[in-house]
Amino acid sequence: MKLFEHGASGMPLTRRAFLSLSGATLLAAALPVEGLDAPLPEAVTGRALRAATVRSAPDAAAPVVRRLWPDSTTPLLGREGDWYAVPEGYVHRYDIQPMLSFAPEEVARPAALPAWATVVAAVAPVRRWASAAAPLVTRVGHGGVLAVVDALPGDHGGWYAVSERPELAPLGWTPAARWGICAEPEPARTTQARRLLLDRARAAIVAREDGRDVLRLPAAVPPGMQAGRTGIDGGLLRQPSARIGPWYGAAWVLSGSGVLLYGAYWHHRLGEAGEGPGWEVAPWAARWLYSWLPADAPIEVI
Secondary structure, three states, X not given: OEEOHHHHHOOOOEHHHHHHHHOOEEOOOOOOOOXXXXXXXXXXEXXXXXXXXXXXXXXXXXXXXXXXXXXXXXXXXEEEOOEEEEOOEEEEHHHEEEEEOOOHHHOOOOOOOOEEEEEOOOEEEEEOOOOOOOOEEEEEEOOOEEEEEEEEOOHHHOEEEEEOOOOOOOOEEEEHHHEEEOOOOOOOOOOOOEEEEEXXXXXXXXXXXXXXXXXXXXXXXXXXXXXXXXXXXHOOEEEEEEEEOOEEEEEEEEEEOOEEEEEOOOOOOOOEEOOOOOEEEOHHHHHHHHHHOOOOOEEEEO
């Protein structure tokens, strides 16, 4: 197992190391891939998706060291197979969502409303009104996206009213400090030929540029997916947020012509058959695809 340099020596952690931690594979190391070369400001932490068991070794039969509460966070020191190394031992990858640390005072605030926002904390509760004692409407995990349609100043950053889309009625109110305002990424404009291959057998999404595979992302494959080809000009739509079943705020959605792709914050069972209606990837990966893919790029299911 390789531990990340940031945790061991204070050296900056690169986005390429974060790719490896997340199960993604950079396939063309000499080919620049936008947004994947800059150092990260902080170490990578993991959000417990449920009551997670920490074991003394990367083995389901190893002794239990402790348990993590749902939505608690812990530093991720490295990965060994299907297990993440944490300070006390090892946690199975199904139980942890890698996330980037953030400083509340650095979270972007809206210059105007409505505006899109993403959860930068482990989780953001949405309540019926702007009070911690108000009934809970839903919880949106790290990387989820909703529209901010109103804001209320107050202690600890105040509150946002959030909605599935700017034109819809608010779902409720959420602590503003847990969200970062984010502009909707524009599709890339490039002379390089880019396309996506959705690989059912390998449960992966491959980004291809000028005939070369540049990045492979693990995905949860929707049941009953058939081979075929589509293109954005042929009806594939872009949408920053969508509701998928009971989950609000599925992130950076590409949809149409038999293809649905989005970022899922509610599980980390990537690289295998899924249960959702679309190809599910990590929210950070969905956002990268949303901006990397040009408007006329073809998408092929193989």
